[in-house]
Amino acid sequence: KAAATVDNALAAAYLLKAGIAAEANGEPEKALSFYKTIKTKWGNAPEAMEIDKYITRIETAE
Template sequence: DGDGMAPGFLEIIDSYGNTKTGKLSKYYVGVSYLHLGQYEDAITFLSGFKTKNPELKAIATGAIGDAHLELGNQDKALKQYDLAIAVNNDITTPFYLLKKGLVLESMGNNGEALKAYLIIKEEYGNSAEARQIDKYITRVSL
């Protein structure tokens, strides 16, 4: 909402929605709503955010997945995580593969979770997620 001196992100969206700044404001509003627990609003704003930056696209898409997960929509969360994974970069892909694996585990689908974990181990071995992946692999393999 701004502070009286500077406009807030919602005002920027209203006034400059089609500019680069207005579009980026949708991302910030969406992430803010996610952190405030307003998951439907987060989905709305993050879904309206478009970017050519692949990392930011993956993060916004994954955040939509997080909002769906908080709403109890595991299948929708998994679809968003798959879209974030498809961006395919060394930073965000292993992060969302781990999230995908954890959701699959919570659904009792250890076989698919194992596949996600093995991709992290084999293809993203230098990632932060790979440093701890063996414990997840062991857990779903028991």
């Protein structure tokens, strides 16, 4: 069970980095998908604490 928790935390961190990279590459839809996955699947991860600002930034830019 502890290993699953570590995997979840790492997955959220990697998805956040992937989202930031997607935004930098001009792919906001892809980034938004990564961010929403963090929010729904890993809502307790540290990355999820501020994920709404990333989501809002993309949704308001569209």
